[in-house]
Amino acid sequence: MEEFAYRDGQLCCEETPLEAVAESWGTPTYVYSRRAILGTYEGYERALAGLPHLVCYAVKANGNLALLSLLAGAGAGADVVSGGELFRALRAGFDPQRIVFAGVGKTREEIREALKADVLCLNVESAAELAVVDEVARAEGVRARVAIRVNPDIDPQTHPYIATGLRTSKFGIAHDEALDIYRAAARLGGIEVVGVHMHIGSQLLKVSPIADALERVAELVQALRGEGFALRYVDIGGGLGIRYKDEAPPSHEEYVRALRRTLEALGVTVILEPGRSIVGNAGALLTRVLYRKRTGGRQFVVVDAAMNDLIRPSLYNAYHEILPVRKAAGPRETVDVVGPVCESGDFLAKERELPVLPEGALLALMSAGAYGFAMASNYNARPRPAEVLVAGERSALVRRRESYEDLLAGELLADDL
Ligand SMILES: *Cc1c(COP(=O)(O)O)cnc(C)c1O
Numbered sequence: 001m002e003e004f005a006y007r008d009g010q011l012c013c014e015e016t017p018l019e020a021v022a023e024s025w026g027t028p029t030y031v032y033s034r035r036a037i038l039g040t041y042e043g044y045e046r047a048l049a050g051l052p053h054l055v056c057y058a059v060k061a062n063g064n065l066a067l068l069s070l071l072a073g074a075g076a077g078a079d080v081v082s083g084g085e086l087f088r089a090l091r092a093g094f095d096p097q098r099i100v101f102a103g104v105g106k107t108r109e110e111i112r113e114a115l116k117a118d119v120l121c122l123n124v125e126s127a128a129e130l131a132v133v134d135e136v137a138r139a140e141g142v143r144a145r146v147a148i149r150v151n152p153d154i155d156p157q158t159h160p161y162i163a164t165g166l167r168t169s170k171f172g173i174a175h176d177e178a179l180d181i182y183r184a185a186a187r188l189g190g191i192e193v194v195g196v197h198m199h200i201g202s203q204l205l206k207v208s209p210i211a212d213a214l215e216r217v218a219e220l221v222q223a224l225r226g227e228g229f230a231l232r233y234v235d236i237g238g239g240l241g242i243r244y245k246d247e248a249p250p251s252h253e254e255y256v257r258a259l260r261r262t263l264e265a266l267g268v269t270v271i272l273e274p275g276r277s278i279v280g281n282a283g284a285l286l287t288r289v290l291y292r293k294r295t296g297g298r299q300f301v302v303v304d305a306a307m308n309d310l311i312r313p314s315l316y317n318a319y320h321e322i323l324p325v326r327k328a329a330g331p332r333e334t335v336d337v338v339g340p341v342c343e344s345g346d347f348l349a350k351e352r353e354l355p356v357l358p359e360g361a362l363l364a365l366m367s368a369g370a371y372g373f374a375m376a377s378n379y380n381a382r383p384r385p386a387e388v389l390v391a392g393e394r395s396a397l398v399r400r401r402e403s404y405e406d407l408l409a410g411e412l413l414a415d416d417l
Pocket of ligand 1: 060061079081102103199201203237240274275276277370
């Protein structure tokens, strides 16, 4: 997270002190570095030089319009998994011919929206969905470009909630059933088969499972070509991991190096769908200490951010580094950092050694750019945090903090019935 560093004892995002961000927009607030986002995106572009490719940023990792338009402006495509994400991606300015649409449960309406927008490709996840895409496409008088999501049955060696390419997963089609569904697709008038899709999981820390999965997909592509399918795209999904604590994820170069030969031999355009690896380490969640309390032999630090703002610790037992915004050299203690939500599962860190943090101190939860705000909720009627984008010494509020009125939008009182 090199765009977040101490300058004169003050934690900054680029050249902007986080204390100034908190002063301007309060807490809890997500803060993103423009340089870090563009840097990781361009890292992919550099590593892929010489290979026909399209980097489709996975909108689900962080769908903020400013971040999306930044990436669209840099030339990225988008990977969307719902009609809502498609709407966001189009509004942010992504070229529809650079948008791919995945998801195991697309509705007819979502399929129609994707076809109307003329997205590059629908990544289809079942025979039943294929039939519906065909039906909707024919009703619209178009042919839907599709890739079938194949399940390579490779263990990605990650958290079970984010492993998606196992045989027993709800995603995609088992590898040994893939040929049959491609043959069925070839007979459908509303379908144009253009590729194969895979996505084996998230926060992958080794390239070997991706390379193994790609090998299996490559065999399938060759078999399909033997049957006359003209496949243009191999979509290898996203999933490259990031460093939260002491992980050592592969670099963009290592990742591409492990796949390049197979892709070159296939002579296809490779589509990538990175989410976490583009924005994860480009964002932090800024929060303020409300109270210190000692009970049951434990020291708690109660902060103004909670599981509704950042659910990853509660949901995956995920680790987020915590840095005091004002560098503290004094004594250290072991604490639980918890939020105000009425659940014991509401914690941001457990048994963490930190400098002694007084009430009012500002903290940054690091590596919170991906699946942070995107998974935020209004649980406990908590307005979702503000989001700020930093560019050098400038910072802009790119999503205002929700208001109490926002919380009630669309609701009625019983006596209005
Ligand atoms: C979640 C998801 C991604 C992005 O995964 P990251 O781990 O954030 O890179 C890409 N493609 C599909 C189909 C996904 O479901």
